[in-house]
Amino acid sequence: MSIETTEQNQTWDVDWQPPMPPTDLIFDDGEPLETNRHRIAMNVLIRSLKHHWAEHTDFFTGGNMFIYYSSRQAKNRDFRGPDFFVVLGVDSDPSRLGWVVWEEGGRYPDVIIELLSASTKEVDLGAKKTLYEQVFRTRDYFVFDPFDANSLQGWHLDLDQGYQPLAPNEQNLLWSHTLGLWLGTWTGVVEDDNATWLRFYDSSGLVLLPEEAERQRAETERQRAETERQKSERLAARLRELGEDPDVL
Structure with missing residues (x-):
């Protein structure tokens, strides 16, 4: 069988337009974070980074916000909301309800941190890790359980080999190539909760x-x-x- 290519059997619809992405997006599914400590842990990361980069207006950081990256995902209500993420080289508009990739020039998060729990650990280390590696191409991915001080893990994206595990330094800190900061634990009181928290570090020490x-x-x-x-x-x-x-x- 041959494929004919004559003008006679070609029909072109000059009025055809590609389908537009959905606009009826949901930004709140009503599901709270796992625990109050998870909430505090997320806010510690967001607030400390914002304070550390207070002079910068070219990044956006958020947490527990939906990320929409495809029409199929949006239509299937396949919600993806990292506990913490950073996008570099964008405006810091705080009015965003979520991160909609097709409204952000195709930009995906550059760094993602998931706060593990018994109910999310399998997904965070499985399906989500694969999504961030193969679809988002997120450069740095970290996971940490706020109830397990020894649970910190991290990966950096190698464009040829995918996520490669990060090795801790002598202080047991993991380096974020993308942020130019270390990630490690710190034990102390935040919002009346004395616990071990995931924190950023720079060359001077703890990011406050x-x-x-x-x-x-x-x-x-x-x-x-x-x-x-x-x-x-x-x-x-x-x-x-x-x-x-x-x-x-």
């Missing part, structure tokens, strides 16, 4: 939350004032030794 940075600034100022007070007291004592009254100088 806004309230932590404010406490650090206040403590630095207190120490500076205390140093000045001690210097003044030593000078006054020296003057008295010399027979001078420092109060009348």
Whole structure:
């Protein structure tokens, strides 16, 4: 059988247009995060990164937001909402209800972190990992269980070989090539919950939350004032030794 290509049997519909992506998107399925600790853990990552990059307006970070990447996925209500993600080189518009790839110039998340739980671990390490590797082509992928301090794992995308596991450094931190930051654990109190949290680190140490940075600034100022007070007291004592009254100088 041959395929005829004469003008006689060719029919062209010049009015044909490709189907438009769906616009009736859902951005809230009413499902809460697994636990309150999962919520805090997500917000720690989002708020600390925003504070660390406060001078930048060319990135977007979100969490527990739906990502729509195909019409089929949207029509099937196959929701995909990473617990934390970052997209670089885009505007930081905070009014987004979700991340709709075809409305964002085809951009996918550059970094994704999933917070594991008993009910999500299999999917996060299976179907989602495959999706992020093969469809999203997300460069850095990390997983962490907020109730298991030793659960941190990470992968970096090799364009030829797919996700390659990241090896921790001597401080047990994993390097995010994309963010230029380390990821590791930190134990302390956040929102009255004393736990081990997943945190960012830079060359100076822990990437701080806004309230932590404010406490650090206040403590630095207190120490500076205390140093000045001690210097003044030593000078006054020296003057008295010399027979001078420092109060009348």
